Amino acid sequence: MNRILQEKGGRVLAFGAHPDDIEVGAGGLLARLAAQGAEVTMAVVSIPSNAEMRRAEAHASADVIDADLFVLYDEKACRVEDIAMHELVRRFDNIIGDVRPDLVITHSSNDLHWDHGLVNRATVSALRRTPCDLLAYLSSPEMNAQSRSLGNCFADITGYVDTKLAAIGCHKSQLHHLDLESSRDLARAMGRISGYEYAECFEVLRVRI
Numbered sequence: 001m002n003r004i005l006q007e008k009g010g011r012v013l014a015f016g017a018h019p020d021d022i023e024v025g026a027g028g029l030l031a032r033l034a035a036q037g038a039e040v041t042m043a044v045v046s047i048p049s050n051a052e053m054r055r056a057e058a059h060a061s062a063d064v065i066d067a068d069l070f071v072l073y074d075e076k077a078c079r080v081e082d083i084a085m086h087e088l089v090r091r092f093d094n095i096i097g098d099v100r101p102d103l104v105i106t107h108s109s110n111d112l113h114w115d116h117g118l119v120n121r122a123t124v125s126a127l128r129r130t131p132c133d134l135l136a137y138l139s140s141p142e143m144n145a146q147s148r149s150l151g152n153c154f155a156d157i158t159g160y161v162d163t164k165l166a167a168i169g170c171h172k173s174q175l176h177h178l179d180l181e182s183s184r185d186l187a188r189a190m191g192r193i194s195g196y197e198y199a200e201c202f203e204v205l206r207v208r209i
């Protein structure tokens with residue numbers, strides 16, 4: 001991670017179970033890394049409903065972040081839990097082989113949403129032989145209030161909080177349960193904890209120094 005942040009550039013791969021998960025959890029850091037020269041790829045596992053609309057929203061959001069977007073199961077609407085774990089890991093293996101990431105960002109195992117936990121498990125499994133840094137996010141800390149921890153790594157997103165909110169705002173069909181002001185408040189609260197104006201919080205699963 002240090003190499004990406006210090007030398008600029010590098011390749012970053014973010015996994016999310018559904019459209020909008022990545023933006024809520026890590027949109028600020030991804031926008032920052034893209035602006036600093038990293039190649040950012042967002043991999044969304046499934047679109048559970050309204051596929052056409054939600055795919056278009058996800059692409060608009062990835063454009064805001066300046067990331068490439070892949071929907072891993074684009075051929076049919078499905079839930080993550082409908083996919084066999086070995087098949088999920090195989091698809092993750094493929095995209096990891098294509099992107100060759102320096103940093104991977106994925107769901108936290110502490111996330112209380114079942115599909116999000118499965119994506120964490122598949123990511124850790126798929127990275128068994130790939131040397132890279134690995135961070136985990138809680139896609140919705142408000143909905144994970146009973147989770148054990150928010151994380152132990154804080155990313156300064158002071159210059160990118162508006163980009164993060166703009167990316168979340170692209171998911172118009174989901175805005176009834178995405179509270180933009182709450183996302184800003186949370187980034188401010190994480191900033192207060194870490195000494196930045198705005199921050200996102202991650203769990204460090206693997207860092208090479």
Ligand SMILES: [Zn+2]
Binds near residue numbers: 017021116
């Ligand atoms: Zn989700």
